[in-house]
Amino acid sequence: MYREILANNLLPSVRALKMGRGWVFQHDNDPKHTARATKEWLRKKHLKVLEWPSQSPDLNPIENLWRELKVCIAQRQPRNLKDLEKSFTRGPVEQRSDPYCDRVVFSAAR
Structure with missing residues (x-):
């Protein structure tokens, strides 16, 4: 596939x-x-x-966002699909502002 x-x-x-x-x-x-x-x-x-290491936030800033999403969802403990969808409309996903994106991108090691 x-x-x-x-x-x-x-x-x-x-x-x-x-x-x-x-x-x-x-x-x-x-x-x-x-x-x-x-x-x-x-x-x-x-x-x-x-070659690129998997799940390496120091090289791949999007991993920081994935981590925040996992934490956000774990805190909300969705019980069904509707609850899960709400988890994605609040928290890190909702904070997709330029400053937030800048923090994610600049969190990569120099």
């Missing part, structure tokens, strides 16, 4: 953007990214891949 997503989206996007060969693909160590079949597919397509 992941390879299909790459084939149907990554390669056409690269062509549409006329990126040529001077780009590097980045994904983390999620199991679908590191599967032998995925690595082989990327190798056969001659794609350069930047």
Whole structure:
């Protein structure tokens, strides 16, 4: 499935953007990214891949937002889908202001 997503989206996007060969693909160590079949597919397509650790907030600021979302949801303890949806309309998601986004981005280690 992941390879299909790459084939149907990554390669056409690269062509549409006329990126040529001077780009590097980045994904983390999620199991679908590191599967032998995925690595082989990327190798056969001659794609350069930047190795990237999974769940590393020092390198990937979005991990800080995911952590805040998990805490927010755990505190609210939703009992059903409607409660869960409310969790996403309050708290960190609602705070998507520029200063909040700046804090998330600048939380990455320099």
